Amino acid sequence: DGGITQSPKYLFRKEGQNVTLSCEQNLNHDAMYWYRQDPGQGLRLIYYSQIVNDFQKGDIAEGYSVSREKKESFPLTVTSAQKNPTAFYLCASKYTGGLDEQFFGPGTRLTVL
């Protein structure tokens, strides 16, 4: 089965802790993205990566970090510097050419206790 997987589905964090959200794709897509979704709002871009070992900040990168060591994987770390991390986090990927259509994973819901 081809697709995008995110883990865990639910994540609870204590204040002051760093946590890492996993995103893996087996679609052979070049580009990968992390979005944040808050209730009643659209998605906002945190970070994106067009190729391995390269990534760019999106609109709300403060308090987050990423790495892209493999084409298939794009983990997101939510650091203690992120003041309001409780949200639904979505990972997406696409080919850099072709139809330019983004495909999404099932999401991770992060709650700060």
Place this chain on the structure above:
Amino acid sequence: KQEVTQIPAALSVPEGENLVLNCSFTDSAIYNLQWFRQDPGKGLTSLLLIQSSQREQTSGRLNASLDKSSGRSTLYIAASQPGDSATYLCAVKLGSARQLTFGSGTQLTVLP
């Protein structure tokens, strides 16, 4: 900066009705526009992608249109069913951008 608006925020219709969801954007220099469906607590499912050179795209009971000059797109759902109940989001990509700009969505409820 590109802004994307979806009105209304919520819509309820009886089963079988044809309906239209609206999406407007401020910058007409778009590269493409994508419509997504999101079920509660789930990720996004891509429904239709319209390139800037196209006027519409169809998939089954869904038809999406694009009018760049007026900054509008519509998603037409024919013969709605309770299973169509979800939040529908549109997203726009500018020609110069690497990213999508999302609207806040329309929450659709189809009543049996």
